[in-house]
Amino acid sequence: MTVEDEMEIMGQRLHEKIKNIFGRSLSIREVDAGSCNGCEVEVNALSNPIYDMERFGIHIVASPRHADMLLVTGPVTRNMELALLKTYNATPDPKLVAAMGSCACNGGIFGETYASGSGVDRFMPVDVYIPGCPPRPQAIIFGLMVAIDKLEQKIRKLEVKA
Amino acid sequence: MSEEYIEAIRKKFGNLILDETVSNNETYLTIKKDDAVHICDYLYHTLRSALLSMFATDERARDGCFKIHYVFSCKGDAFIIIQIKIEENLPKFTTLTHKIPSANWYEREIQDMFGLVPVGHPDPRRLIHFEDWPAGLYPLRKDFDIRTKPERVKGEYIYRRVEGEGVYEIPVGPVHAGVIEPGHFRFSVAGEPILNLEIRLFYTHKGVEKLFETMSIDKAVFLAERVSGDNSAAHAVAFCQAVEKLAGIDIPPRAKYIRTILLELERIYNHLGDIAGIATDVAYPFGAAHANRSKELMMQLNEKLTGSRLLRGMNAIGGVRRDIGDKKEMISKELDSLQKDFRELMELLVSSPSVADRIETTGRISTEIAKGLHVVGPVGRASGIDSDIRRDHPYAAYPKLEFKVPVSKEGDVNARTNVRADEVYESITLIRQALSRLHEGEIRKDSGKIPDGCALGYTESPRGETFYWVHISNGRIERCKVRDPSFCNWLAIEYAVLDNIVPDFPIINKSLSLSYSGNDM
Numbered sequence: 001m002t003v004e005d006e007m008e009i010m011g012q013r014l015h016e017k018i019k020n021i022f023g024r025s026l027s028i029r030e031v032d033a034g035s036c037n038g039c040e041v042e043v044n045a046l047s048n049p050i051y052d053m054e055r056f057g058i059h060i061v062a063s064p065r066h067a068d069m070l071l072v073t074g075p076v077t078r079n080m081e082l083a084l085l086k087t088y089n090a091t092p093d094p095k096l097v098a099a100m101g102s103c104a105c106n107g108g109i110f111g112e113t114y115a116s117g118s119g120v121d122r123f124m125p126v127d128v129y130i131p132g133c134p135p136r137p138q139a140i141i142f143g144l145m146v147a148i149d150k151l152e153q154k155i156r157k158l159e160v161k162a
Numbered sequence: 163m164s165e166e167y168i169e170a171i172r173k174k175f176g177n178l179i180l181d182e183t184v185s186n187n188e189t190y191l192t193i194k195k196d197d198a199v200h201i202c203d204y205l206y207h208t209l210r211s212a213l214l215s216m217f218a219t220d221e222r223a224r225d226g227c228f229k230i231h232y233v234f235s236c237k238g239d240a241f242i243i244i245q246i247k248i249e250e251n252l253p254k255f256t257t258l259t260h261k262i263p264s265a266n267w268y269e270r271e272i273q274d275m276f277g278l279v280p281v282g283h284p285d286p287r288r289l290i291h292f293e294d295w296p297a298g299l300y301p302l303r304k305d306f307d308i309r310t311k312p313e314r315v316k317g318e319y320i321y322r323r324v325e326g327e328g329v330y331e332i333p334v335g336p337v338h339a340g341v342i343e344p345g346h347f348r349f350s351v352a353g354e355p356i357l358n359l360e361i362r363l364f365y366t367h368k369g370v371e372k373l374f375e376t377m378s379i380d381k382a383v384f385l386a387e388r389v390s391g392d393n394s395a396a397h398a399v400a401f402c403q404a405v406e407k408l409a410g411i412d413i414p415p416r417a418k419y420i421r422t423i424l425l426e427l428e429r430i431y432n433h434l435g436d437i438a439g440i441a442t443d444v445a446y447p448f449g450a451a452h453a454n455r456s457k458e459l460m461m462q463l464n465e466k467l468t469g470s471r472l473l474r475g476m477n478a479i480g481g482v483r484r485d486i487g488d489k490k491e492m493i494s495k496e497l498d499s500l501q502k503d504f505r506e507l508m509e510l511l512v513s514s515p516s517v518a519d520r521i522e523t524t525g526r527i528s529t530e531i532a533k534g535l536h537v538v539g540p541v542g543r544a545s546g547i548d549s550d551i552r553r554d555h556p557y558a559a560y561p562k563l564e565f566k567v568p569v570s571k572e573g574d575v576n577a578r579t580n581v582r583a584d585e586v587y588e589s590i591t592l593i594r595q596a597l598s599r600l601h602e603g604e605i606r607k608d609s610g611k612i613p614d615g616c617a618l619g620y621t622e623s624p625r626g627e628t629f630y631w632v633h634i635s636n637g638r639i640e641r642c643k644v645r646d647p648s649f650c651n652w653l654a655i656e657y658a659v660l661d662n663i664v665p666d667f668p669i670i671n672k673s674l675s676l677s678y679s680g681n682d683m
Contacts, residue, residue: 003462029337030341031337032341032342032343032344032366032678033344034344034365034366034367034368034679035343035366035391035679036388036389036390036391036679037343037390037391037392037677037678037679037680038388038391038392038394038472039391040341040342040343040391041391041392041435041471041472042471043341044341044435045457045458045461047454048451048454048455048457048458049451049454049455049458050455050458050459051458060340060341062339062340063339064337074366075368077365077366077367077368078292078367079292079364079365079366079367079682080336080344080365080366083336083337083344083365086337087337108388109373109384109385109388110368110369110370110373110388111373112309113308113309113368113369113372113373114301114306114308114309114310114311114312114369114372115301115367115368115369116368116369133388133474134391134471134472136465136471
């Protein structure tokens with residue numbers, strides 16, 4: 001199976017999910033909280049003509065205020081911590097947080113040091129972890145699908161409570 | 163060789179040299195602290211040696227002092243390293259920035275990480291630490307525990323102010339609109355034209371140099387790959403070469419060729435990404451899609467060859483971990499189609515008047531500015547600096563291969579695009595040559611125990627010269643200084659944007675292809 005075929009199958013499933021829950025698209029704000037830029041290479045790759053994630057309803061937005069989800073990379077450095085929290089607070093509820101890459105998941109090779117914060121979940125609730133150094137584009141898509149399922153559960157819980 | 167340089171220094175400053183040691187192509191001259199400025203100035207201005215790096219080491223345990231090292235490049239593949247000692251009770255040294263402008267950030271880095279003060283520095287603000295970092299804590303001192311979590315203190319960062327009627331400021335970042343790394347840009351503008359830009363970086367400072375000191379040598383290769391993710395191969399090879407040099411390991415020829423192929427594959431996908439970025443930023447999505455497609459195909463090739471789209475996990479001390487010789491045919495087939503596609507892409511870009519209109523004369527960096535700041539890599543070459551580590555200080559299989567180093571004098575976005583395009587063609591021919599000479603043989607030598615010592619390792623990454631200075635003691639890394647090319651190139655953006663309009667900033671930024679992570683570490 002070629003990469004294109006893989007994407008077609010995964011992408012259609014993703015598209016269905018997004019349509020059911022968000023109506024149109026899942027809006028993502030990516031935050032680099034101190035990554036080595038490897039993860040950014042792969043997030044950018046999702047926009048190239050071979051993956052072209054916009055066709056499945058995934059949209060990178062310029063402001064956290066327009067976002068359904070924060071896609072956070074990097075171990076969360078001391079110098080990015082404040083900016084990340086501000087971005088989190090600026091994202092409207094209900095929101096999703098995805099920790100992308102080994103560093104965002106648990107600090108990765110950078111671990112816990114004077115400058116590095118050993119992962120996103122030390123600073124905010126994380127809904128889905130996408131491991132990999134960096135995760136391949138297919139892995140990111142898969143992670144997004146898991147995250148969307150989780151949001152569906154969240155919404156259902158809210159409905160039951162109401 | 164460095165002999166004539168050393169001879170000239172001896173003649174002029176003979177009585178000032180306290181100690182002289184030579185190892186491989188590196189000559190270490192220890193001099194008195196107060197003489198550093200004169201000798202460095204003489205090396206730089208009279209002998210025309212470039213200042214490649216400058217860093218400090220904490221040798222209080224062994225020699226009872228700190229040391230500062232100034233690394234100069236000499237013609238004929240040699241390096242001169244000037245060393246000065248600094249006593250702990252007088253942690254000061256005279257700034258070199260007035261003589262050599264490129265010393266600017268190195269000195270501020272030393273001030274933040276070691277607490278050694280460059281006296282007379284024109285901009286003594288903090289560089290790496292933010293205003294909330296407590297005074298008196300210096301992470302690279304040996305008595306600083308890497309796991310310390312200093313409290314945040316109150317403080318203020320003072321930006322340069324431009325004042326006047328109709329002048330206002332535009333703050334941008336650290337979280338940007340696109341998918342890029344974090345940094346803060348503060349523009350002072352009057353209408354559209356930019357009067358001043360101040361950059362503030364180090365948001366992604368992860369303590370990499372300190373982290374090196376806690377790692378085994380083998381594991382440190384993986385850390386080197388993660389200093390600047392898209393330049394993984396160049397960083398890993400530079401680190402490995404430093405260790406191999408000090409241990410006297412001559413890696414097998416087959417490993418040299420494989421490394422060369424990896425380094426050129428890295429250059430190709432990076433340059434394709436930069437050209438795609440420039441096309442995106444001038445609102446030419448067709449060209450961008452074309453370039454991004456080619457980049458993706460190259461990254462898929464990377465994965466097929468190495469198991470990693472970013473060419474990670476291939477390099478090790480003593481050679482490479484995996485053979486790619488059985489995939490020769492796949493590589494040359496991919497290169498054939500890349501060459502055809504890339505030619506078409508460049509024809510499209512060159513023939514589009516709307517592209518030319520946006521990139522010609524935009525973001526100009528004069529040769530004078532580029533030389534002063536020691537701008538490196540394709541950006542430097544586009545501003546008339548004819549330097550390339552692959553040719554000037556050859557490593558891996560480069561001495562056996564033929565290639566041209568494209569240079570342009572214009573210094574604008576157009577020149578930088580063209581230099582990169584020419585380099586893509588050169589990389590294709592380099593890989594073809596390397597493939598044709600890939601003889602049978604082993605790919606890795608056993609490194610054995612690494613002896614004590616220090617050495618420089620260097621590569622020409624897609625962004626330019628990448629330096630590692632590694633000091634090994636008792637089989638552990640005592641100090642590893644990393645100098646990413648972006649550390650040299652970042653300041654150039656403050657000059658490149660002057661008199662340009664704000665909407666052209668993204669194109670200029672992209673054309674400089676700066677790594678935040680490699681700079682901040």
